[in-house]
Amino acid sequence: MSGHVHKDYTGAKFGMWLFLFTEVLLFGGLFILYSVYLARYPQAFVAGGAQLNVWFGGANTLILLTSSLMVATSITALRRGATSLCLGLLGGTVACAALFLVNKFFEWSAKIGHGIYPGSAHLKELPPGEMVFFNIYYLTTGLHGIHVVIGAIVLTWTMVFIKTGRVNAHDWVILENAGLYWHLVDLIWIFIFPLYYLILH
Amino acid sequence: MQPLQTTTEAVDTAFYVILGIDLVMLLGIMTAMIWFVWRYNRKRQPLPLSQKDKNLWLEITWTVIPTLLVMLMFWYGWEGYLSLRRIPDDAMHIKASARMWSWLFTYDNGKTAGKLYVPVGRPVKVELHAEDVLHSFYVPAFRVKRDTVPGMTNWVWFEAEKPGSYDLFCAEYCGVGHSSMVTTVEALSAAEFQAWLTGTEEAADRTADRGEELARQQGCLGCHSTDGSRKVGPSFKGLFGETTTVTRDGQQVTVTADAAYLARSIREPAAEVVVGYPPVMPPFTGLSEADLQALIGWLRSLQ
């Protein structure tokens, strides 16, 4: 930074990947707990999973996969000089993030409406395994939701950089890194979806 | 299964093996270091004698030898541990229940005590329960320690070889009274123990002072003294009838410690918290009215 111009793309990307590893391990802590409690309360986890709405989860999976596609293609667009296509794709991604959150909001509201939320009286009447299931469900999807918000902010910021020309066809590493972050958000969801919504039987 | 050794022997064997190896290594390293520093001091040795910087055989040697040594230590450690985990068939069962900050031991015949009475020469298995947070059952003399975990049943076994009184500590940090969560293991001869277990002297106590017995059982004495000294909570001595300043609904008020106040203090301690003390006393809602009155009566007697 101090004066010299040369930019180390590989270094910047490598740094970003290292950061993604820390994110993986952050969620990793929750996955450790998930696996332990699943082994301890298999029945209750199935019962808990059955109470989640596959449609909400499925829809959010589609939303995130599609948004990931848009981010990935936006890099190609930028490098081919199609700046407005790139911006459009990124805008679409941010819209997907918003849609995801709206969806999540309705899903959580429905559950909370049924009296199922951390610390609720109803939750405390459930069998122990289901309590654990819902607690860890709220924590994991909540943490993931925070990441969706951060990802959306980062992408919006990148769009500003693209508009001002700081990120362009010859200097796109910021977009690359923002994209990597967004894909991570998608990756985590790829695991959350089957682990929470699909343990039906 | 019959263990070949007591818990003390099992742990000590491993300890001496490891300590022995440790001391040899330490002495060797220390001697070499001091010798090198003296022999090759720049005064004596203005220029280094060699610039050698590697030797594969040396590296292999000092990888393999420590490996063998640590495997040996591991093995003794593990063997000893197994002895701690093999309960003798004839072990007597006692249930220990840990709470902030007292122990309560329950025997098969329903008898309870704040000290752990055991017969000499007979293994005992202590089943460990926790009522609030983690505690740990630790008797240094027998080298046994195991945490009490809420929602989980752990156990230890040991055998007292000689009669006597041995310290029993809480070894897992459990808050402000952690270091006063101390009691003893009382090892009695078989006959004495039998007399104690079926004995009536405690029952005599009971009629004599039910309140005092309750205070011991419920763990009040873990936090309150009867001699005026300050523990976790205020001393019981001279409490009855005195005025104390308490915080009620965020306001400081002065109250007189009459029977009604004492009852409130025991049933809902958080409602009125004595100024200068942490609000850590658990509510004793499970006490029957009769027990409560017995306690208050006893408190009154401590003038």
Add this chain to the structure above:
Amino acid sequence: MTEDPAHIVPYRTFILVWLTLLALTGITIGVAQVHFGALNIWIALGIATLKSALVIAFFMHMKDETTLFKLALLAALAILAIFIGLTFFDVLYRS
């Protein structure tokens, strides 16, 4: 410093990957309706791993990165697997 322009990934690749991902999502939902007992969770995890491998390789360009990146990723995932695995020495074998 700027990377080889040949590495611009065509849109087509991304769309194919996306379609595969959608298909795999469908499969994972479908499979979950069938009762395989304890196998279900492993199937679901298997498909999720496949999906994430696609995302990492294509969307995140891991395919085109150097060995260092791949090794680092492997290390991070391996350590997480080890953390989970060793924990099970405790939780599966409590008396």
Add this chain to the structure above:
Amino acid sequence: MTSAAPASSETSRGFLGEARYPGIFGWIFSTDHKRIGLLYLWCIIAFFCIGATLGVLIRLELWAPGRTIMDAQTYNAVFTLHGVIMIFLFIIPGIPAAFGNLIMPIQLGARDVAFPRLNLLSWWLYIGGAILAVIALFTGGGPPDTGWTFYVPFSTHTTTNVTLATVAVFTIGFSSILTGINFVTTIHRLRAEGMTWTRIPLFTWSLYATAWIQVLATPVLGITVALIFAERVIGTGLFDPAQGGDPIMFQHLFWIYSHPAVYIMVLPGMGVVSDIIPVFARKPAFGYKAIVVSSLAIAFAGSLVWAHHMYTSGMSDLAVMVFSFLTFIVAIPSAVKVFNWLATLYQGSILLDPPLLFALSFILLFTIGGLSGLVVGAAATNIHVHDTHFVVGHFHFTMFGGTGMAFFAALHYWLPKIYGRMYDKAVATVAWGVIFVGFCILYLSMKIVGIMGMPRRYWDYVPEFTGLNQLATAGSWILAVGLVLMFVNLIRGVLYGAPVGANPWGGATLEWQVPSPPPTENFEADPVVTHGPYDFKKAGIL
């Protein structure tokens, strides 16, 4: 820090004289790795002094059974604070964030770290976390009283301000992660021409291994304290048995980070020692490759042993066996290092200057600590000594006797480089002697009283333990005298010491080729490295 230095005309003040912004802003907004390193250094020393003072208070309270100077609740807050400050604010950032920042880029022949602004952010997070920790003392229900280990269910039940403390720990952890990311990237990307992997100085190698642990283990601490936060604030009882949770899982998660963290603490210290010994023995580091491999092996194997803190917790006996076995495996690479250091001394030409004295006491005290680690690592003996003062003795030997001594060695070795001035070596030697004697009296007594069965975190104890506790307390006073002497001497050296040239010790690594203090961008022209880090012949020292 610098204004007091009477700038003598012949010594250039290097980076100390060239600030981008005036006054304090030239420091707290600087992205220069050396300025950030110095910010860390002085903050870390300040926190060390606070933590150490708390340590002395602990010892005073333990002078006699019962109340000596404070009540039980205060005592609990004091040792919690002592532990938290020493671990998170002193020893974990200690060598990497301070000396890693100051020295590592120069050793690689780089102008700065890979992400200088991220580096500054790390420092800000570190200070932000520290401020939060201070706020936690005076708000909410008062200073946290959980011990630095935050075990549930106590930590989720206590009325003290644990909630804010977890936020503080999370923030400081984040800072540590960012430093780790920065260092790994720097070492991969910014090596000068000719700086091949086998020419990287051992100090930088040790930082490389450490940085990986910081990146891969610290997030687990993050989620662990986040879960306490969530349990306290919204009642997600993932560890609460009443809600089906398992308190022992908390311990797993906590130690998955906190055991590897002890190697975050000690590896950089080992690196310092590996760099110092060759210089003062005028001999190349013996077994360079073995030392490098053992650093990486410790970093890896050290991640597999966490549950040795939990033998008595009620986890399965099988796990006790597996983790005890793995624990012994980690001892092997440590042994390899010790033997290679000794072999480096052999047939050298040894100059007993202060840096070497501290480095040698590192070896000795760390060995004692490590060997006592074998006593606690073995399943049977652990049962007896777990959570007693024996463990307290073990970890003060490894942390203070190990990393602490290495930190002091680094101070005596590199401060002249950073400030261009030399302290009084005779006073430093005396201070070393006093520290060494006080240290041994203090912590050896603790080990013995631990073997006798005195549990740790005890405000009060049974009378049998009085004698040894008083001995330990007396030792802490001797230690205090030595430390004060050492710091006063160093500060006097920094301010008024005689100017030194570029290479006062005769080192062959790159930092000794730039002026003292180094200029802002370290090198006038990008250096080209032509020989190994300890090749004293080619470097023209021999």
